[in-house]
Amino acid sequence: MSDPTAEQDGDFIMDAESVPEAFEGKLETPPKRRGSKSTIQGQSRPPEDGETGDRREKKAPDRSPKASGHCIVQAPLCEAKNRPSAPQNADPRGDRWKETERRTNQARNAEIDLPASLPRLVSREVRGQAMQTYPILREHDGHRAFFLYVMNTPNRDDGGHWGTGQPVIPWRKVARCYGKRVQDYGRNLRTRRILKMYRDQVVSDFDWTGYHSNGHARVVKDTGVDPSLEEAWREDQKSDRRDADLVDFFTGKKHNAKRRHKLRRDRIRACRASEPRCSDGRKWRRYLHDRYPGNYYGLLKHMPDAKEEAEEIEGAGRVQTFVNLRRIEEQPMPFYRFSENTVRLTTSRSGLQNLNSDVRDKLTEEWVKLDLSSAQLAIAAKDWGVESALKQLRSEESIWDSLKNRTGVEIKAPLKKGSYATVYGGKRGTIKGRMAYAAAKEGHPMDSEAQRRFLSHPVISELLEKREAKLEEIQVNGGATDCYGNEISTDSIDDDSPERSVLSQLAQAREMQLLTPALELAEEVEKNYQVAPWEIMLYLYDGFVVKFNTPTEEYHIPHIQEAVNQRCENLGYPTRLEVETMCQE
DNA sequence: CCCATGAATCGTCGTGTCGA
DNA sequence: TCGACACGACGATTCATGGG
Structure with a gap:
């Protein structure tokens, strides 16, 4: 994030107003709820589950008077009764363990920025079931975030199918789920302590593998989640949910028009941070950002087809593609930003523009793709x-x-x-x-x-x-x-051979210039008709995708082509705008 | 070659553990 | 109490994916 032009991870959703309702009121009252003591089981845990995590018990007991001390998972919360002299210094678990506990407990109501690739939409019923099964999820932001991560992360140890394989839980991701203060503890964080707290307070059968045996991150061995919940959750994720009553699992907010609107507004604002390198770029972006968002939501009805297509992809590309699809599900309208070394507009988060093209074709089946030949x-x-x-x-x-x-x-x-x-x-x-x-x-x-x-x-x-x-x-x-x-100086490019970079930038600028007549035509059509007969929905560098609002393809497509072809001809470039034929095999 | 995004990798470092 | 050692985590880099 040192890069000023980079927008922050769009999940700024998490501010005051989005705090889940469940939290109201609890703010000042101390966590009386279960917290009190039940939680703590610190030592209640079965002694042997050992490998995962704790071998600690054995020695702890003896030398420490404060054995009691360390088991207070949430002792820190109740400072009211802190005992004066005690356990302070010689804690066998170390200060960092205690501090990790403290910060984790504070994550009950935290400012949490979930990974962008984590899908968070679920149906209302499933969310309700989860909250009922594990009530603490209602009021502990950190645990709720981590629960969501374990259930939904695309980051799985088999690298294959979405939703199969076991979730990988690198320390960084875990910390992220528990909020900024936990992340800030940085190198001192005892991740193992957090995982144990999750097991103790949320899912008692949760289990994970050791760390670093081969330089890899920990992996969940057993989510421990109640089987009927697990099944309902999977079923929900797999289904097409077009008509489902979706909510954000973390915030509990309905994923309705209002929230989507806010998301869009935030994203557009973030994109504004970067300035276009040429006036045509500015025009393109203004036009594209002005599209009616509802037209993109129509794509969602093809989601099952798209997912089916995505299943065909081999290897790591499949996960990438599913991540993209999830983002599209959340907000299908793309927003564009400008980058340092090209005049091209690129979408600010993954989405339609970066989606595997076969999968994208399924989604945009009813739209028409036009691009410059060669x-x-x-x-x-x-x-x-x-x-x-x-x-x-x-x-x-x-x-x-x-x-x-x-x-x-x-x-x-x-x-x-x-x-x-x-x-x-x-x-x-x-x-x-x-x-x-x-x-x-x-x-x-x-x-x-x-x-x-x-x-x-x-x-x-x-x-x-x-x-x-x-x-x-x-x-x-x-x-x-x-x-x-635009003068592009080789000095301004930090690279071994800046000439190559300049060369490609020249070509990319030209490609935008050749395509711009189509944009101008689109703007004109929008002005002249009550309802624009067609509009450009997606920019693809050397082409674009058009949606027809009236059945006038035969009439308008040749006009669009002519506008672009005219410019190509005038400038002497042997290329033409063509309708991409969907060549299925 | 340009872009965005995320995972894996590797060297370094502070600290807890454990035996002498 | 001291020192060797292993571990967890950092940060930067490298390597993947996707698009053109």
């Missing part, structure tokens, strides 16, 4: 004066077919990845590596011979050649000026 290649071809590329792009034969023929690679993905890397300045090794990676992911390994052929394709090889000239030019001039007149 945009990056076209831009490089023109700006670098690559004759063979210009010719190829203007010819009948698609560049992709040509590349496929040359390399013998049947699928487009790796070739696309390779050409991105080529025009954005990637080194030869990078280009090869990216292609190989993309190919492997699709299950069609790409051998080094194929990679070599890619680089020696006439178009690619001339691109590489002209690219070197361009890089040298940038180096000599100490930078370059993009199509918006």
